[in-house]
Amino acid sequence: MADLLTVAKLAGVSRATAARAFSSPELVRPATRERVFNAAQQLAFRPNKVAQQLRSQATQMIGVMVPSLDNPVFAEQLQAMEVAAREAGYSLIVTTSEYSPSREGDIVEEMLRQRVDGLVLTVAEADNSAVLDKLRVESTPCLLVYNPPGNSGFPSVGVDNRAASADATRHLIALGHKRIGMVAGPLLQSDRAQQRFEGYCHAMDEAGLMPRPLVEMAHHTQADLTRLTSALQGADALTGVICTNDLLAISLMGELQRAGFRVPDDLSVMGFDGIALGKHLYPSLCTIEQPRADIGRSAVHTLLAMIRGERCAPAPMPHALRKGESAGTPASR
Template sequence: MTDLKAVALLAGVSRATAARAFASPDVVRPATREQVFAAARALNFRPNRIGRQLRQQATRLLGVVVPNLLNPVFAEQFQAMEHAARVHGYNLLLATTDYNVEREAEVVEDLLRQRVDGLVLTVTEAHDNPLLDALSREVTPFVLAYHQPLRDDFSAVSVDNRAGMAMATEHLLQLGHRRIGMVAGPALQSDRSRLRYLGYCDALRAHGLPSLPIIEMPAHTQAELATLTPHLQRPNAPTALVCSNDLLAISVIAELRRGGHQVPRHLSVIGFDGIALGTQMHPSLCSVVQPIEALALAVIQQLLAQIDGAAPASVCLPCHIRPGESIANTWSKPHEKVR
C-alpha cells in the first residue's frame, strides 16, 4: 500500500515537506505543493485524516446548527462560514432543527459524539435555554449566531434586532405611513422575532401611534392569504406591513397579489435579513440588511479563538436599510383595493 514516504520520494521532497503539504498547504511553496499533490494522484494516495486526528486529539470539524435551509439567510451564512473555516483547515458538519427545541438537543448531542472541535448555534430561544446551560459546562466551545449577547460566558455574533426593526418602521413612518402592521411566524416563534416586534412597537410609540394586532402566520417563512385578508378588510386597515424576515415578506407579497392587492400601490411591504433573492424579484424587496458574510466570518473567528483558548466574546454588527420597490409614500399612492 502506498504511503507518505513513497509520495515524498516520487515528488523529490522530504517526508516532512510532503506531510506539511497535506496538513498545512498554505505554508508550502505552490510549486512544491503541486509536486506533492501530483505524486499523490499518480500513486492514488490519500492522507489518513482519522489517524492524524487521533494523534492530535482534534477532528478539525465544526458543528453548525441552524433552524432550516429553506430560509436563504442560513444557506448564505453556511456558505460564507464554510469558506472561512476551510482557510483555517476546518470542515463543517451541518444539522437542521426546524425550530424544534427537542431536536436542537438531539443534534447537538450527535455532533458532540462526533467530537467536533466547536459549535455554531442558531437556536429557537437562547434565553433560559437548558441546552446552552449544559453546553457552558462542556469543554467544547460554542458561538451563538444571530442571538444577541445574553451572558458574559456566552460568545455571540448578531445584529441589534430590536433597533433594526425600529429602523424599518421609522423608514415607513417617514414615508407618511401611520397604520403599520407586523407579520410574523407562530407566536413570534424565535427570540429574534420577539426583539423585532419590540422594535416595531418602539418606533410607533415614539410617534405616539398604537401598534396593530400582530398578523400571525402558521409558518415562520410562509404567508397565507386567508390570514391576511381579515386584517386588510377592517376599518383603518394597515397601509404598510413589516415582516419578521425576508422570506416571509416575499411570501406576503405573493399572497397579496393573489388577493388583488398591488405592492406597493395598495400596501407597502418591508422585510428583515437582506437576502440576495429580494433584489431579484419584482417589485424588489426593501429590507433591513444583516451583513451575513461579515457575521459568518466573525462567528468562525470567534469560535477558532475560543478553540485556541480565548475567552468568550460577543459582537453586535450594524445593519442598514436596503432600498426596494416594495414600499411607497402614502401621499402619492392610493391604497384602495383593486376591483
C-alpha cells in the same frame, strides 16, 4: 495500496520527514516537501486524516446548526463560513433543526460525538434553550449566530434586531404611515422575531402611535392571508406591515396580489434580511439588510479565536435599510 513508508523511500526521506510534510508542511523545507508530495501523487497515496486527528485530539471540524437551508439567509451565511473555514484548514458539518427546539438537543449531541472542535448554532430561543443549558458544562466552544446574546452566556454574531426593526418602522412612519403592523412566524421558535417585534413597538411608541398585536403565521416563511384579513378591513385598517423575514414578506405580497390588493397602493410591505431575490421582484422588496456573508466569516473567525482560548464578545454587525417599491406613501382613506 501505498503506505507512508513507501512514499518516504520514493522521495528519499525518512518516514518521520514524510509524516511531517503532511501534518506540519510549514516545518519541512519546500524542496523536500515537494519531493514528498510528488511521490505521494505518483503512488496515489493519501494521508490518513482520522489517524492524524486521533493523535492531535483535534478534528479540524466545526459543527454548524441552522434552522433551514430553504432560506437564502442561512445559505449565504454557510457559503461564507465554508470559505473562511477552508482557508483556516477546517471543515464544516452542517445540519438543520427545521425550527424545532426539540430537535436541537439530538443534533448537538451527534456533533459532540463526532468530536467537533467547536459549534456555531442558531437556536430557537437563546435565553430559554435546553441545548445551551447542556453546553454550559461542556468544554467545546460554542458561538451563536443571529440569536441575540441576551442572558445565555454565549457570545453571538449578528445584528441588533431591536434597532434594525425600529429603523424599518421609522421608515414607514416617515413615508406617512400611522397604522402599521408586524407579521411573523411562530414567535416561540424565533427569539429574533421576538426582538424585532419589540423594536417595532418601541418605534411606534416613540412616534406616539399605537402598536398593533403581532400577526403570527403558522410557518416562518409562508403567509396565510386569512390571518391578516381582519386587520385590512374597516376605517382602522393597516396601511403598512413589516414582516420578520424576507421570504415571509415575499409570500405575503403574492397572497395580497392574488386577493386583489395592490402593493404598495393598498398596503406597503417591508421585509427583514435583504436577500437578493427581493431586488428582482416587482414591486421590489423594501427591507432591512443583514450582512449575511460578513456574519458567516465573522462566525468562523470568532469561533477559531475561542478554540485558541481567547475570550470573545463580538459587537453587533451593521444593518442597512434597502429601499424598494413595496413601501410607498399610504393612500388616503
